[in-house]
Amino acid sequence: MALTWRGELAAGEQVLVLGAGGVVGQAAVQLARIAGARRVIAGARSPAGRERAERAGADAVVTLDTEDVAELAERFRAVAAGPVDLVLDPLFGAPAAAAARTLRAGGRLVNLGSSAAETCPIDSATIRSRSLRLLGYTNNELAPEQRAAAMTLIAEQSALGRLAVAYEAVPLKDAEAAWRRQADGLATGRIVLTVGE
DSSP states (O other): OIIIIITOOOTTOEEEETTTTSHHHHHHHHHHHHTTOSEEEEEESSHHHHHHHHHHTOSEEEEOOOOOHHHHHHHHHHHSSSSEEEEEESSOHHHHHHHHTTEEEEEEEEEOOOSSOSSOOOOHHHHHHTTOEEEEOOGGGOOHHHHHHHHHHHHHHHHTTSOOOOEEEEEGGGHHHHHHHHHTTOOSSEEEEEOOO
16 A cells, blocks of 8 residues: 555556565565566665565665665666656665655655654755655555455465565564564564464
């Protein structure tokens, strides 16, 4: 819903997904493809995240290993096929500010999280010079019908094998160690606890 309802993704557009190594980002890369994006660029913060974004189907992956907004923007531009139409941003901070600099006139940045930072150094000139649209998104604003449609799409695409995310099945007794690995960025995917094994 962040891509289609809030971000108004249209077939043929170029999308930049930040945080593409995480579960939300991996799903967003695949869902952008399903919705008809012509090119999907990903940003990931770790080597493992880069691999997950590539497996999810990103055309190009940029490493988000600096807080230098100008440098990140240049990295995005180097792999983009022209200006970006839509940015999906669960990170905020420097990655979002850099991504905003790659948007076309009238481009959209949809923020749905702040795992990189609570504030973002987007300058006024970047927003004004291209009449950018900065949009917030939360699942809490969805109507029940929208939630049902989104869950149906996710279930259908998953059943068809078009939508999958990296996960690590862990016995419940090992939950504490698994969550520690996840917090340290060492988990191989989303932690899924198993019971009764």
